[in-house]
Amino acid sequence: xxxxxxxxxxRGDLHDIGKNLVGVMLTxxxxxxxxxxxxxxxxxxxxxxxxxxxxxxxxxxxLTTTMxxxxxxxxLLKQRNLPGRIRTIIGGAPVSAEFAREIGxxxxxxxxxxxxxxxxxxxxIRVSG
Numbered sequence: 001x002x003x004x005x006x007x008x009x010x011r012g013d014l015h016d017i018g019k020n021l022v023g024v025m026l027t028x029x030x031x032x033x034x035x036x037x038x039x040x041x042x043x044x045x046x047x048x049x050x051x052x053x054x055x056x057x058x059x060x061x062x063l064t065t066t067m068x069x070x071x072x073x074x075x076l077l078k079q080r081n082l083p084g085r086i087r088t089i090i091g092g093a094p095v096s097a098e099f100a101r102e103i104g105x106x107x108x109x110x111x112x113x114x115x116x117x118x119x120x121x122x123x124x125i126r127v128s129g
Contacts, residue, residue, distance in 0.1 A: 001032035003123050004054035006045060008036035009092075010069035015062035018092060021112040022058060029116045029127070042072040049086045056119055058109075061092040070095075071103040078104075087122045091115055 007023050009016045016038040023033045034052050036044060045057045057077075059070050070090050077083050089107040090100050100108035107122055109115030120127045 002030045002120070002125055003056065004032045004034060004052055005056040005058055005119060006034045006036065006049045006052065006054045007058040007060075008040035008045060009038035009060045009062075010066050010073075011039055011041045012069065013061050013063050013066040014038050015092075016060070018062070018112070019058075019060040022060070022091065022109070022115045025112045025116050026058075026119060029120070031116075031119065042069055042076055045073050046076045046080065046082070046086070050082075054086065055123055056087050056089060058089045058091070058115065058119070060090070061095060064094045067092075067094060067099065070099075070105065074104045089115060089118055089122065 005026055009019050023035050026033050049057050061067050074088055087106040090105045091109040097108040107118040109118045
């Protein structure tokens, strides 16, 4: 595979259609996807990425009230000295590139196809299209 991606919808958020689509597209592009489902506690993203030796954590949120959980995951990576080793990408209707910058996430995907481009780019993989 091109790399391992841990994917999930953050704690408190039960919406996973968008996240599922990202998972399908990443798998189709040649990535190994570990899908944690929805309502995923912040520690579980990090623990799973470490256990599975994944390079990327992808987080989705559809509710503005659950967006702060994304910051929690980024902060946990910092606390464990892992930024750079495990990169983060975020997405979902209320999420923006500006919010990604604000919380220190490595990338923002505005839709499923763009998420594949962004993940590839984080891993230094060139994609056509």
